[in-house]
Amino acid sequence: MTRPVIGIIGNRGLVGDRYPVHEGGQLNSQAISEVSDCIPLLIPADPAYFSIAELCEVCDGFLLTGGRPNVHPSEYGEKATEKHGTFDQARDAITLPLVRHCVQTGQPFFGICRGFQEVNVAMGGTLHPEIRELPGRMNHRMPPEGDLAHGFSNRHMVSLEPGGKFARLFGADEVETNTLHGQGICQPGERIVVEGRAPDGTPEAIWVRGARGFTLSVQWHPEWQAAQDPVSRPLFEAFGDAVRDWAAGKHRAACVA
Ligand SMILES: N[C@@H](CCC(=O)NCCCC(=O)O)C(=O)O
Numbered sequence: 007m008t009r010p011v012i013g014i015i016g017n018r019g020l021v022g023d024r025y026p027v028h029e030g031g032q033l034n035s036q037a038i039s040e041v042s043d044c045i046p047l048l049i050p051a052d053p054a055y056f057s058i059a060e061l062c063e064v065c066d067g068f069l070l071t072g073g074r075p076n077v078h079p080s081e082y083g084e085k086a087t088e089k090h091g092t093f094d095q096a097r098d099a100i101t102l103p104l105v106r107h108c109v110q111t112g113q114p115f116f117g118i119c120r121g122f123q124e125v126n127v128a129m130g131g132t133l134h135p136e137i138r139e140l141p142g143r144m145n146h147r148m149p150p151e152g153d154l155a156h157g158f159s160n161r162h163m164v165s166l167e168p169g170g171k172f173a174r175l176f177g178a179d180e181v182e183t184n185t186l187h188g189q190g191i192c193q194p195g196e197r198i199v200v201e202g203r204a205p206d207g208t209p210e211a212i213w214v215r216g217a218r219g220f221t222l223s224v225q226w227h228p229e230w231q232a233a234q235d236p237v238s239r240p241l242f243e244a245f246g247d248a249v250r251d252w253a254a255g256k257h258r259a260a261c262v263a
Pocket residue numbers: 031071072073074075076118119120121186187188189190
């Protein structure tokens with residue numbers, strides 16, 4: 007039997023500063039193939055190409071990846087300012103309805119960084135445009151100097167709700183993570199359960215209450231060293247297991263029909 011397919015929600019980019027492309031980090035594909043043991047399929051995130059229903063037929067689960075452009079503030083009832091930076095409204099138009107659809111059906115998704123923020127906004131939450139400007143908050147952005155390994159190295163602890171989903175998954179009430187973001191959750195969405203926080207209080211680990219499927223999402227980047235890192239690996243393994251369960255249910259339904 008072929009492995010289940012995980013749609014990787016990618017970003018828009020420019021090759022040579024002028025040729026528009028859809029792109030996704032190789033670390034994401036590698037984590038999905040090697041750790042989740044599923045087929046990574048890069049999705050051009052634009053509603054011009056497909057409907058949410060079509061996308062959910064083709065894929066068994068979704069990885070909502072990180073991305074520099076921010077969710078457009080009109081999606082949470084605020085006006086865009088310079089502080090909000092750049093946007094990708096085509097991606098918003100896929101990910102926000104996709105999250106709501108999956109929450110209803112139980113189809114698994116895993117949100118990372120921008121993806122984590124999308125899950126919160128999809129569920130009615132809001133974002134801070136620049137959390138390092140808030141009193142008492144640290145700078146969570148990637149350090150501008152050094153190589154990729156330096157940028158993705160662990161930089162703070164995350165305290166987890168004892169006995170919660172994340173603490174059980176990691177077998178620990180505290181884990182160390184990297185951090186590469188400027189925005190952060192301001193108001194959690196109605197069904198968003200915040201189970202992990204950075205030392206400055208920034209929400210780092212969430213899931214959606216009442217959803218049947220996998221909805222765990224994190225503000226950090228577990229795709230970095232996904233196979234070796236003791237925090238990354240259980241996340242991608244658990245996500246793969248959830249996607250396999252979803253795919254098996256789909257096959258069972260097809261056999262009965
Ligand atoms: N734009 C948001 C989300 C940040 C994020 O996902 N960073 C990863 C970027 C990886 C890449 O460049 O592709 C924020 O700033 O909070």
